[in-house]
Amino acid sequence: MSRRASLVAGLLEELxxxxxxxxxxxxxxxxxxxxxxxxxxCLNLLSEGPLTASELARRAGITTASVTGVIDRLESVGYVRRERDDADRRKVVVTVDVQRAGADVAPVFAPLIKAWRASLGDYNDEELExxxxxxxxxxxxxxxxxxxMRSKPTP
Incomplete structure (x- = not known):
């Protein structure tokens, strides 16, 4: 195996x-x-910005019926809220409650983010790019x- 082939194989294994x-x-x-x-x-997807239920279902790869349950559960614990779309009042968008989710979710990931930041300090700007x-x-x-994968019928 060539050096390049070995490096590519190693990188794919690490991924x-x-x-x-x-x-x-x-x-x-x-x-x-x-x-x-x-x-x-779904909460992670919503952290990128408000989504309609159907868009959230599509991005998460779940049915619209399933996403309703997800939204209900997340809403019941205060992580999201349903709001009317400003552009189209017939639409409902799901929005993260940043304060509530941040208080419960962010601390769980804070140690990982801290470790990532420390690790990234080992790289120069060009390597980071x-x-x-x-x-x-x-x-x-x-x-x-x-x-x-989603567009092809399952065998």
Missing amino acids: RKTNVLSVSMSQAAAVRIGINTTDLH LITGFLRRTQALFQDEVEQ
Whole structure:
């Protein structure tokens, strides 16, 4: 195996391990917060900005019936609220209650973020730009693959 092939294989293996640990982290965090992993996933998606229920369902990869239960649960513990869309009053958007979610959710992830920040101090600006670019490309690849998987019928 060439050096490059070995490096690529090693990087792909590290990405696989990172994905496994990311799932484990989400499961552990959800337990600590007192919600399930699907609810945490949806809360994470909503942290990027308000979404309609159907858009949240699409992004989370769950049915609209399931997302209603997610929203109900998150609303009952005060993490989200339903609001009328300013542009189209017929639409309802789901918005994160930043104070409430921040008080319960942020402290669970604070040690990880602190450790990441410390780790990133080992890299110069150019390396950080390279890593950021790689992660953006990886996210785009993931998004494309998720859309491909969802568009194909299951065997």
